[in-house]
Every structure is written in structure tokens, then in C-alpha cells.
Amino acid sequence: MRRGMKRLMLVCMCVLGTCACRRTLPADPAPSVLPVPRSEIYGGGTFRLSAATPVVAVSDDERTAWAVGALDELYAAVFGPEAQPRRTDAAADGAVRFVCSDAMEAEEYRLTVDPDRIEIVSGGPEGAFYAVQTLRQLLPRAAFSGADAVEIPCVAIEDGPCLVYRGLMLDVARHFFTVEEVKRTLDLMAMHKLNVFHWHLTDDQGWRIEIRKYPELTRVGAVRKRTLVGRDPGGEYDETCRYDETPYGGFYTQEEIREVVDYAARRFITVIPEIEFPGHAVAALASYPWLGCTGERYEVRQTWDIDDRVFCPGRETTFEFMEGVLEEVLELFPSEYIHIGGDECPTKMWERCPACRARMVAEGLTRPRQLQGYATARIERFLLERGRRLIGWDEMLDGGVTPTAVVMSWRGTEGGVRAARQGNEVVMAPTTHCYFDYYQTADTVGEPLAWGGCLPVEQVYSLDPLEGLSADERRFVRGVQANLWTEYIADFEQAQYMLLPRLSALAEVAWSLDRKDVAGYRSRAERLRGLYDACGYRYARHLFAD
Ligand code: TNX
Numbered sequence: 001m002r003r004g005m006k007r008l009m010l011v012c013m014c015v016l017g018t019c020a021c022r023r024t025l026p027a028d029p030a031p032s033v034l035p036v037p038r039s040e041i042y043g044g045g046t047f048r049l050s051a052a053t054p055v056v057a058v059s060d061d062e063r064t065a066w067a068v069g070a071l072d073e074l075y076a077a078v079f080g081p082e083a084q085p086r087r088t089d090a091a092a093d094g095a096v097r098f099v100c101s102d103a104m105e106a107e108e109y110r111l112t113v114d115p116d117r118i119e120i121v122s123g124g125p126e127g128a129f130y131a132v133q134t135l136r137q138l139l140p141r142a143a144f145s146g147a148d149a150v151e152i153p154c155v156a157i158e159d160g161p162c163l164v165y166r167g168l169m170l171d172v173a174r175h176f177f178t179v180e181e182v183k184r185t186l187d188l189m190a191m192h193k194l195n196v197f198h199w200h201l202t203d204d205q206g207w208r209i210e211i212r213k214y215p216e217l218t219r220v221g222a223v224r225k226r227t228l229v230g231r232d233p234g235g236e237y238d239e240t241c242r243y244d245e246t247p248y249g250g251f252y253t254q255e256e257i258r259e260v261v262d263y264a265a266r267r268f269i270t271v272i273p274e275i276e277f278p279g280h281a282v283a284a285l286a287s288y289p290w291l292g293c294t295g296e297r298y299e300v301r302q303t304w305d306i307d308d309r310v311f312c313p314g315r316e317t318t319f320e321f322m323e324g325v326l327e328e329v330l331e332l333f334p335s336e337y338i339h340i341g342g343d344e345c346p347t348k349m350w351e352r353c354p355a356c357r358a359r360m361v362a363e364g365l366t367r368p369r370q371l372q373g374y375a376t377a378r379i380e381r382f383l384l385e386r387g388r389r390l391i392g393w394d395e396m397l398d399g400g401v402t403p404t405a406v407v408m409s410w411r412g413t414e415g416g417v418r419a420a421r422q423g424n425e426v427v428m429a430p431t432t433h434c435y436f437d438y439y440q441t442a443d444t445v446g447e448p449l450a451w452g453g454c455l456p457v458e459q460v461y462s463l464d465p466l467e468g469l470s471a472d473e474r475r476f477v478r479g480v481q482a483n484l485w486t487e488y489i490a491d492f493e494q495a496q497y498m499l500l501p502r503l504s505a506l507a508e509v510a511w512s513l514d515r516k517d518v519a520g521y522r523s524r525a526e527r528l529r530g531l532y533d534a535c536g537y538r539y540a541r542h543l544f545a546d
Helices: 002-020 062-079 125-138 141-145 179-191 254-265 282-287 316-332 354-363 370-385 394-399 414-421 457-461 492-499 502-515 518-535
Strands: 039-050 096-100 109-114 117-122 149-159 165-171 196-200 227-229 242-244 270-274 337-339 389-393 406-409 426-428 477-484
Touching: 039 109, 039 117, 062 096, 062 125, 062 141, 109 125, 117 125, 125 149, 125 179, 125 518, 141 518, 165 179, 165 502, 179 196, 179 254, 179 492, 179 518, 196 477, 254 270, 254 316, 270 337, 316 337, 316 370, 354 370, 370 389, 370 394, 389 394, 394 406, 394 414, 406 414, 414 426, 457 502, 457 518, 477 492, 477 502, 492 502, 502 518
Parallel strands: 096 117, 165 196, 165 477, 196 270, 337 389, 389 406, 406 426, 426 477
Antiparallel strands: 039 149, 109 117, 109 149, 227 242
16 A cells, blocks of 8 residues: 555656656647637647747837837746746747838737747737737646746737727725736736726725825825725615724825836826816815815715715815826826716705805806816816816716817716717716626625626627717727726725626727627637636636536
8 A cells, every 4th residue: 555655656756747847838729819809810830939939029119128028928927937038130930020010000910920930010019019918818828837838829810909998997995906906907907908097096985196295185085994894875874884993095105106107008008097076075175174165174985975075166276286186197197188087976065155156156157067067177278288188977078078078988878979979089988888896697696795786797798889879970989998996895806806707808899899709709708717717817707617
């Protein structure tokens, strides 16, 4: 018996030993790429990629270096952290070659894998970056647990996105995510070829961005004294509320913000900051009571839902404040679009406020709601003067919107359709298809607590952001966005679970709108799931057979 055991151990050690020594992993039998490329034609044979495979880069400008940097990351993930592809100038065989083409759009690429080389032709560095993301999906799944060489199937891929805006919004006010977690989120986006990270930085329950001119925003506004446990029964003072009695807080220093913006830029992701105005403002009002209509001192909010306590558009000091905040925001974020929220802003306080009433008279406004239109237009003027564009939630339409503002449609697609018809640019993010804080299945037993609703991955996939619009009007639809609100997100693990695999469905809507097919998507998602496993991401399994 003991001898038998010994022999078994020896055999095991040999097997493990073989795994650990020089070996080439064969290509997986049926790779497929998600989001689905314009065309993907597999030939016979394979290319053998190893740490010794050199890279030929066409130029050495900064953005090209970012795209090639993605290949460095791939080498590190497969061949070990020390593996750095050697750069060579020669158009040698056996290399990965990056080439630029004037005939292509910046995000377009052609990836050709032949037995003796890999060639990536792209319009710009972003296209080259996406080609590397595609290449990553072509590797055998086992590659990510270490190999000396891997085989990649020969293939010719032509690809490019359908929509220019492919977004994800993350709410860091209700649940605070660390810089590391935000970076992991950006990695996820890059894997899915998404290119806009909408960072929801302020809300009633927390102010999360350092503003040097207004230090109370993070000294006071970044911390709530406790957090609701379980579902919000509908109001702070409801006796059935139960709280976690520990203070909850966090914010990003300006240095950390720069770090995130830079990390995103290297992945060709633009970061759009959102500073909520004039609603969802309790954390700001708790920091500086003179920002509200009554001047009362409030606490940072501890429950969810909509709040009446909003910025006072009657007072000049409110605009001075917003401009002071935005000046610092513009320094930190190079994004053309700056999000100023605009959603869910009750007018109750304004109706009773002498300063607001005076403002209405002075501006000839007849409805309190028009004060929001007035306030938004003022902020927009400030942004336009500095070369930026204002983007906000579709409630902006109710207060009257300027032709230059960009509308993010969340209460269905109707607002977006209306905006596109009147010539406003639009991003579609309707609750019906894009709210990843909703349950992913009708049977919620065993699911983590979520906002409510039911948004299965197939439903995300069925989004047609251009529906109901003429060819002319469609030009105004810039793209689509998934939103992850975090009232009921407990940690980053759960955030991943809510995002995946739904983000892959949204990615296909955004990138491959003109070639969607749900059956194909299922099998591509099944394959992509192998990469989620390899990267250690958590994901929901409703789409998959097991
Ligand atoms: C509505 S969508 C909100 C958020 C909530 C979300 C919950 C939008 C612009 N506002 O404040 O977190 O619903 O799903």
C-alpha cells in the first residue's frame, strides 16, 4: 500500500514536472471573439507566440506606446511578469507587427495571424489596442496559468465599432470603490472594448472628489455617519429603518484622480466626471449650508431615494461655488463631455424660497421647473467658454434644454428619441436595458439584494438604441451606456457579479449593433467566460448551461 502510494506520488510529480517545464499550449478548437467583429475568417495552421516573439512598432509616439503596452501586459500575463517583448525595427518574420493605415478610422483594425507572423493594421493607436484585446481572446484559455509558448489559430479579422460612445457608469457615492477597484473596472471595460467611463462622484450620500477650494466637501461631505441595512422602506425617518451604526466614507485625492484618468487613457478610455447639479446635493449642502435654500445644516444622507434638499438656483453664491468646483474638475479631466447630473430634482424648496422666486421674476420664468433649465444653461455657458460640452440626465429636457447640451436618456429611450429629433446629441442608457443594479433573473431567491426590477442578460442584448429614429435623426445617437448604481452593492465582488456577463451584451450592442445575433452571442459569451475565469472575475451564471 505504502509502496503504491509512493509510486502514485512519483507519477503525479512527473506529470506536474512536465507541466512546469518547456511546453507549447495548442490553440483552442473553436475560438470566437466578443464583441463580434465585422468579419472573422479562420484559416488552417497556427502561429507560435512565446516570450521571445519580438514586436515591430511603427512609431514611438506616446499613444502607440500605450497600444503596444497592452501587448506587454499580455506577455506578462502569459509568460510571467518578467517577460517583455523585445522591440525590433526589422520587418522580420516571426514577429508581431503594428502598422498604421490612413485608409482606416482610428478605432478600426485588421488583425492577421499567419503561421510566420502577426500583423495588426489600424487607423490609430486605439484600433491597435482593440486588436490586442482581440488577440487576447484568441489565446488558449489555459495560457493564463503559465506557458512557455502558445499557439494562436491563423485568422483574418476585420473590425471596427458601430457606436462611438460605449460607456459604463459607476456610482462611487453610495458605495465607495478604492482606486484599485476602479482600475479593475477599467480593465473590464477594456476587455469589452468600451471607451467611456462615467464616474458618478457626488450624490446625497457622499462627495467623493477632493476640491481644494472647498475642503469641507470631503471633510464633512465624504462621510455619512451610518448606512441603511437592507431595503430602503422609503424615508430617513421611517421607524422600520435599520442602520449599520459605523461611519462610512471615502474620497479620491486629486492625485488619485489623475492616476485613474491616466490609467484609463492608456486603455483608450475617456473618463467623464459627474458632479450632480442641482439635485442629489445633500452631501454638498451638509458641507456648506449656504448652498441650500434655507441655510439649514443637514447631515450627509443615510438612506437612498430622492431628496427635496437641493442646490438653490436663486443665489449667486451657488453658481460661484459650482464654477469653483468645475474649474478644478476641468483641470483634472481632459474629457470634452462634463456630466452635471440634472436628474430627480424636486422643486419643493424652490417654491418656498424668496431668492428662487426673485430669480423667476427677474428671468421671466413661469414654472419653478424652468429654474433648472436656467441653472443648467448657465453652467453650460461656463463649460462651453472653456471648450467643453455639458451632458446630463434626460430630466434636463423638462426644464428646457439648449441645442448644444448632450442628453443621457435613462427613463426609457423616449427622452433620447425626443432629444435626437430636436437635434441634441444623445446617449441611450434606459432602465429597461442598461440598469445593472436590477436583478438578472425573475427568481431572486439566492440572489444578492438588488434595487429591484428584472433585467436578464438577453434583455440587455435586445437593446436597439436607434429604434424609432430616421436615418437623419440616428446621427445624433452617440452610443449606449450601462449604469451601475450602488445603493445595494456591498463590495467589488458583487459589483463584478452585477456587471458580468451583462457588460458583454452591452458591448455587443455598442460595438456590433449592425451584426448582432443572440444565438452567436451565447456561444461567444460562453467562450469569453473562460477569460473571466482566467482573470479571476466573478460573474453571474444565468446565461450559462450550468
Ligand atoms: C435613479 S438614474 C437614479 C439614481 C438611483 C437609481 C437606482 C438616475 C439618473 N438617478 O440616483 O441610484 O435610479 O436605480
